[in-house]
Amino acid sequence: MQQKVLLLTAIPRGLRLNKEIREIEEAFRRAAKRDNLEISLRTAVRPQDIRRAIAEERPSIVHFCGHGLEDGSLVLEDNEGNNKEVTPEGLAQLFKLHKDYVKCVLLNACHSAQSATAIHQYINCVIGMNQAIQDQAAIAFSQGFYDTLGYEYPDNNLNIFQRAFDEALVALQLENISQGQIPVLMLNQPSTPLPGNDSLMNNPPIETNQELDDRDMETLRELLQLSGRAAADRRKALCIEIGINSGDLSAIWILAENDFAVELVDLLQKRKLQSSIYKLCQKLASDFKGGGYYSKLRAIMAKINPE
Known part of the structure; x- marks a missing residue:
């Protein structure tokens, strides 16, 4: 064609x-x-x-x-x-x-x-x-x-x-x-998922159909710390992977992990960067396959794009 x-x-x-x-x-x-x-x-x-x-x-x-x-x-x-x-x-x-x-x-x-x-x-x-x-x-x-x-x-x-x-x-x-x-x-229209792939994890659209609430954002802060991705040597890579400029965060290299997680998630929420939130969920979901944490992340992703 x-x-x-x-x-x-x-x-x-x-x-x-x-x-x-x-x-x-x-x-x-x-x-x-x-x-x-x-x-x-x-x-x-x-x-x-x-x-x-x-x-x-x-x-x-x-x-x-x-x-x-x-x-x-x-x-x-x-x-x-x-x-x-x-x-x-x-x-x-x-x-x-x-x-x-x-x-x-x-x-x-x-x-x-x-x-x-x-x-x-x-x-x-x-x-x-x-x-x-x-x-x-x-x-x-x-x-x-x-x-x-x-x-x-x-x-x-x-x-x-x-x-x-x-x-x-x-x-x-x-x-x-x-x-x-x-x-x-x-x-909104990715390729057909390959066998064995999670269809939600491979379909990262942008438009939010439900509002993310404070509990969702707190979950992201908590899991970001638990995943180790808030460590100082992994922060810049994470920012690039989810599509934001690390320069928008203050003193990215010297923040404690908890403070970095709070500032990053607050920035995503304030600017309504739904694509970046979805990508962050994808990264965290790969760290917490199965179990309650994974289910929580799936629930957040479903709000951004329900199956």
């Missing part, structure tokens, strides 16, 4: 968007399955340009590269070429109209995770950035993502967007390991 990518760019001043576009086009030329890939490019886009382009092209993948603001808005252009902010809520309503054929949205822009979360109400796979990302890192991420779409895979159970995200992370980390915690994947 052909994958059509709609590539949208805005506000190129100060950003290396031309290089990102070239790397994506080169990945398509290298693709083993190049006949199944098609790319359409729209530059200097205004809100009406995005709306019309998606309706006209009916792409399976929409890729935005440009600038994002800390409130999650994307910066487009108006009719005079000035900055025009588009809110996460506006983007969500746009993609709601095109959910029948858009399968993946990649927002390769700083602080775009909030927009990604809003869009994910309607689109199965959305990727955003949870903080500022360097130009070269953003380019490396795009290159890795589209390289993967052109590969041949013998495993039909493999979700191509999950694999493309993983490959893109590796490409980014080879370029700059410190940027590896910035991209966030929101995926």
Whole structure:
């Protein structure tokens, strides 16, 4: 089946968007399955340009590269070429109209995770950035993502967007390991679980259907300490694995294990980082297979995504 990518760019001043576009086009030329890939490019886009382009092209993948603001808005252009902010809520309503054929949205822009979360109400796979990302890192991420779409895979159970995200992370980390915690994947339609796998553990969506309460968060604090993952030499790796910036935590290396567990869980709760909470549950569940602790973690994960 052909994958059509709609590539949208805005506000190129100060950003290396031309290089990102070239790397994506080169990945398509290298693709083993190049006949199944098609790319359409729209530059200097205004809100009406995005709306019309998606309706006209009916792409399976929409890729935005440009600038994002800390409130999650994307910066487009108006009719005079000035900055025009588009809110996460506006983007969500746009993609709601095109959910029948858009399968993946990649927002390769700083602080775009909030927009990604809003869009994910309607689109199965959305990727955003949870903080500022360097130009070269953003380019490396795009290159890795589209390289993967052109590969041949013998495993039909493999979700191509999950694999493309993983490959893109590796490409980014080879370029700059410190940027590896910035991209966030929101995926509602993973591959069919392999025999013997736990379906809930392999289905990490984002949207919360029930509120997590104080007892849930206390459970996470307690099990984080018991697991040993709050130890000083394991903290940075944990932050990267669950997709948060360790710099958002104060004095990460000198906190007592109890204080680190409290601060980390409170940060996840305050910012409503449901994807990171789910990933933390996955890590802890692998440490407490079976028994009461495992059941408690399953209950928390079921609130984020009931079976």
